[in-house]
Amino acid sequence: MGIFSEAITVLTSSDGVPLQLWWREEFYAISADPLCWYERRSWWESEKRVRPGEGVGVVDRQMWRLQVHREEAGQGPAEAAHESLTVDVVRYRPSERWRVIKIYDAVDELFMEEQGGA
Secondary structure, rough: EEEEEEEEEEEEEOOOOOEEEEEEOEEEOOOOOOEEEEEEOHHHHHHHHHOOOOOOOEEEEEEEEEEEOOOOOOHHHHHHHHOOOOEEEEEOOOOOEEEEEEHHHHHHHHHHHOOOOO
């Protein structure tokens, strides 16, 4: 498993659930139901005070675990499932920026190949 941070663009439903992402100049579709949770951040280390009603994105970070596959023409569900990748992404609010922060084993091998290592 690798840990890093890389900017992505995420297309969401009206409820804010990720539907598709643009990462490394490719579109990825979501293969399975995304998992969402929140992580408390040490906001007091960078902020002295948070006014009531302004805590969105300051106190908690929204995290998503996504199983994704590249969107390619002519690719059926079986091929897509075989080539699925699992990533954790964070949504920074209120700026609406997204970043991939964790990739898992299958992605690690692909990442190492793209970086020229093995």
